[in-house]
Amino acid sequence: MSVLSFFMWCENSAIGDAIRTSKWLFPFIEAVHLLGLAVIGGAVLIVDLRLFGLNLRGQPVAQLARDAQRWLLVSLAILVPTGVLMFLSEATKCYYHPAFWMKMSALLLAIIFTFTVKRKVALADEAHMRPLWYKLVALTSITLWSLVGIGGRWIGFS
Amino acid sequence: MSLLSLCQWLANTSWSIGIHESRYGYSIIESVHVLTLCLFLGLAVMLDLRLLGVSLRGAPVYEVVEQLLPWMKAGFAVMAVSGILLFTAIPVRTYQNIFFRLKVIMLIAAAVNVWVFHSTVYRKVADWGTSARPPRRARIAAGLSLALWAGIVIAGRMIAYNWFDCDRKQSAVMTFMESCGPPAPDE
Numbered sequence: 001m002s003v004l005s006f007f008m009w010c011e012n013s014a015i016g017d018a019i020r021t022s023k024w025l026f027p028f029i030e031a032v033h034l035l036g037l038a039v040i041g042g043a044v045l046i047v048d049l050r051l052f053g054l055n056l057r058g059q060p061v062a063q064l065a066r067d068a069q070r071w072l073l074v075s076l077a078i079l080v081p082t083g084v085l086m087f088l089s090e091a092t093k094c095y096y097h098p099a100f101w102m103k104m105s106a107l108l109l110a111i112i113f114t115f116t117v118k119r120k121v122a123l124a125d126e127a128h129m130r131p132l133w134y135k136l137v138a139l140t141s142i143t144l145w146s147l148v149g150i151g152g153r154w155i156g157f158s
Numbered sequence: 159m160s161l162l163s164l165c166q167w168l169a170n171t172s173w174s175i176g177i178h179e180s181r182y183g184y185s186i187i188e189s190v191h192v193l194t195l196c197l198f199l200g201l202a203v204m205l206d207l208r209l210l211g212v213s214l215r216g217a218p219v220y221e222v223v224e225q226l227l228p229w230m231k232a233g234f235a236v237m238a239v240s241g242i243l244l245f246t247a248i249p250v251r252t253y254q255n256i257f258f259r260l261k262v263i264m265l266i267a268a269a270v271n272v273w274v275f276h277s278t279v280y281r282k283v284a285d286w287g288t289s290a291r292p293p294r295r296a297r298i299a300a301g302l303s304l305a306l307w308a309g310i311v312i313a314g315r316m317i318a319y320n321w322f323d324c325d326r327k328q329s330a331v332m333t334f335m336e337s338c339g340p341p342a343p344d345e
Contacts, residue, residue: 027319031312034195038311041196042204046226055225059217067213071204149196153189 007091016088026089029082036078037149043072044114044145047122051138053131061134065122072114093158103151110144162337165249177247184247191240198233199307201226209300211291219287219296223280254324254336257316264313268306275299 001009010016019025047068049055056064087094094100121129121137168174177183207213208222245252252258279295286293292300322328324338332338 023321027316028312031315034192034311034315035308037192038195038199038307039203040200042200042202045197045200045229046204049229055229056217056221057225058221059214063216064214067215068204071207071213146193149193150189153192157185 004092004095007095010088010091013088015085016091019085019089026086029085033079033082033086036075036082037152039071040075040079040145041149043068043075044141047118048138048142051122051134051141053134061126061129062123065119069119094155097155097158099151099154099157103148103155106144106147106151110141110148113140113144161253162250162339165253168246168249171246173243174246174249177243184244187240187243187247191237191244194233194236194240195311198230198237199311201230201233202307203304205230206300206303209292209296211297215290219292220283221287223283251323252317254338255317256322256332256336257313257319259335261310261313261317264306264310268303268310271299271302271306 011020019029046056047061047065050057050059050061050064118137118141121133177187204213205222205226208215208217208219214222245258275296279293279299286296291297320326322332322336324333324336328336328338
């Protein structure tokens with residue numbers, strides 16, 4: 001089964017069909033997806049700004065990262081299911097849209113980076129971390145997550 | 159001069175026509191408006207979660223407020239400017255749109271909520287700012303803020319849809335709520 005035929009199968013599934021034919025479902029799912037976007041933005045930025053030394057400098061990085069990670073997971077629990085539902089309703093369009101592949105690649109990299117490198121650096125003993133490492137990690141994180149967001153917005157322009 | 163005629167005047171300005179007719183202008187402004195949610199609303203949510211006592215419990219509330227506020231203000235400025243430009247591009251239809259009207263009402267409510275919070279319970283933040291669980295009034299303000307902003311985002315997204323536009327057949331209630339005016343004679 002090729003990727004394209006799998007995507008077509010997704011689009012023709014009962015769920016994909018129900019969302020596509022409903023007037024309200026897609027807009028509502030998309031709006032909830034946007035709420036998740038706001039939460040993930042906050043959870044990512046509050047740590048990245050701290051790593052840049054631009055806010056909450058009085059707070060330990062590790063504690064801030066642990067607090068933020070929970071809300072990052074909450075936001076993903078909102079974003080992923082709503083994203084999958086939107087995908088199901090227009091999977092074939094996604095297949096031919098460069099933004100979809102750009103977003104998914106960036107998302108994969110962002111998730112791997114966040115839960116490996118960024119997590120390790122943020123939870124490490126601050127006394128032994130060089131500020132430059134923090135800044136590089138923050139820059140990479142903001143760049144990757146921005147690509148995910150921009151890619152997502154771009155999928156909507158068909 | 160009525161609000162409607164103000165919008166009609168706005169629609170004929172070079173700014174409105176320029177954004178409306180630009181190939182990419184509207185899309186770019188709209189993308190900036192949506193993605194700035196991450197900065198403004200994202201940090202507002204982090205602050206509200208602290209006020210609810212469910213996150214950043216080790217950080218004093220006044221420190222979180224002081225540290226996040228400059229970023230939230232910068233984000234809000236971008237959202238306000240881009241939002242005003244989006245309105246400018248399509249003023250008459252947006253002014254009548256029911257979701258836009260709901261959004262404005264909720265924005266005003268959110269502003270009142272912030273004002274009440276800052277002029278009452280936050281004045282005594284020195285007394286409670288370090289406690290993991292802020293007083294009830296602070297938690298209510300945070301909960302209201304989260305609910306209102308969720309409503310604002312959802313209503314904002316729905317402005318794009320024309321289900322209830324005045325140029326389509328609407329119920330009497332909707333016609334009244336959107337101050338549609340009499341239908342065009344050829345309808």
